[in-house]
Amino acid sequence: MKQKPDIKAFNETELRELLEEMGEKSFRAKQIYRWLHIEKAESFEDMTNLSKTLRQKLSDQYELCHLEKVKVLVSGIDGTRKYLFRIAGGSVIESVLMRYQHGNSVCISTQSGCRMGCQFCASTLHGLERNLTSSEMLEQIYQIEKDIGEKVTNIVLMGSGEPLDNFEQVLKFIEMISDAHGANISQRNITLSTCGLVPKIRELADKKLQITLALSLHASSDETRKKLMPIAKTYSISEELDACRYYFDQTGRRITFEYSLVAGVNDTIQEADRLAALVKGINCHINLIPVNPIKEREYRQTDKAAVQAFKSRLERNRINVTIRREMGRDINGACGQLRNETMKNL
Numbered sequence: 001m002k003q004k005p006d007i008k009a010f011n012e013t014e015l016r017e018l019l020e021e022m023g024e025k026s027f028r029a030k031q032i033y034r035w036l037h038i039e040k041a042e043s044f045e046d047m048t049n050l051s052k053t054l055r056q057k058l059s060d061q062y063e064l065c066h067l068e069k070v071k072v073l074v075s076g077i078d079g080t081r082k083y084l085f086r087i088a089g090g091s092v093i094e095s096v097l098m099r100y101q102h103g104n105s106v107c108i109s110t111q112s113g114c115r116m117g118c119q120f121c122a123s124t125l126h127g128l129e130r131n132l133t134s135s136e137m138l139e140q141i142y143q144i145e146k147d148i149g150e151k152v153t154n155i156v157l158m159g160s161g162e163p164l165d166n167f168e169q170v171l172k173f174i175e176m177i178s179d180a181h182g183a184n185i186s187q188r189n190i191t192l193s194t195c196g197l198v199p200k201i202r203e204l205a206d207k208k209l210q211i212t213l214a215l216s217l218h219a220s221s222d223e224t225r226k227k228l229m230p231i232a233k234t235y236s237i238s239e240e241l242d243a244c245r246y247y248f249d250q251t252g253r254r255i256t257f258e259y260s261l262v263a264g265v266n267d268t269i270q271e272a273d274r275l276a277a278l279v280k281g282i283n284c285h286i287n288l289i290p291v292n293p294i295k296e297r298e299y300r301q302t303d304k305a306a307v308q309a310f311k312s313r314l315e316r317n318r319i320n321v322t323i324r325r326e327m328g329r330d331i332n333g334a335c336g337q338l339r340n341e342t343m344k345n346l
């Protein structure tokens with residue numbers, strides 16, 4: 001049986017064209033778009049200002065993408081909420097809500113699984129299952145907004161998956177979530193994190209979006225980076241940094257470098273100096289992440305004092321640097337671990 005097209009995948013212009021083709025008045029597009037992206041309707045039946053006939057016609061011809069909430073873990077410490085959603089095909093994905101003074105930040109998945117193979121990451125252990133659609137990304141935000149009865153203000157594309165390995169769908173998601181007639185989340189409040197697909201970073205730069213680019217650097221030499229991240233065998237750090245400079249030139253957006261500190265691998269003071277020298281002259285900010293150990297690998301966290309020393313050393317070199325605050329410590333398996341556990345029991 002042929003799958004029906006997903007109605008949430010259409011932006012407002014496309015939706016108008018679609019309704020005109022159906023012989024409907026174009027203002028219906030505005031109404032339907034509102035139902036989908038503001039009211040977050042879960043069925044055509046809910047769209048009460050449309051005629052019964054039109055609702056029937058739409059449900060005969062279109063799918064309305066919906067994610068089923070399988071589990072929510074709530075932190076007793078800081079209110080962080082970890083969500084597991086079931087996607088079409090039966091498997092599950094993770095999203096995380098972090099509550100800050102300045103608003104609600106959600107970390108979404110862009111793929112089910114991942115094929116990038118970073119050594120310390122739980123999301124990649126079973127490879128890539130499939131790309132998520134733009135609607136499945138929107139739904140992670142919509143479901144969480146419904147669950148807490150509040151708006152999401154910030155989004156990070158840092159859950160399972162490599163966003164630039166699912167380029168078209170991720171771009172569509174960004175376009176739609178920042179649409180003034182939809183959720184209207186400012187692009188400046190969206191961060192896309194990549195392990196470093198250089199040509200795609202350049203392609204993204206050419207789109208001149210206002211989102212923040214975060215590059216997972218994690219090492220100051222190609223040799224060490226290759227041990228941690230297979231992508232380093234394809235692109236050198238110098239190629240990565242050139243692409244980041246290009247991103248800044250095209251967008252004017254400050255770059256974030258992520259650096260997960262792994263004990264005995266990339267956390268020496270010499271490494272901090274090399275890192276400072278590498279990024280000198282780039283308008284950037286470094287985010288240090290004490291590695292979150294996964295049981296399948298031997299990696300250990302750098303101890304607190306050494307993390308501080310690494311940070312101070314960067315500061316002495318006049319680099320903007322923060323240590324990522326650990327949220328939801330009591331529910332905080334590394335990204336992707338909850339998903340892996342659940343998949344085993346499906």
Ligand code: SAH
Nearest residue numbers: 121158161162193194195216258291292334
């Ligand atoms: N594919 C994107 C998004 C992945 S997750 C990317 O590679 O950037 C977001 C960040 O968390 C990345 O910097 C990733 O390298 C890092 N990360 C993944 N697993 C981690 C772990 N167990 N401990 C610390 N950082 C981790």
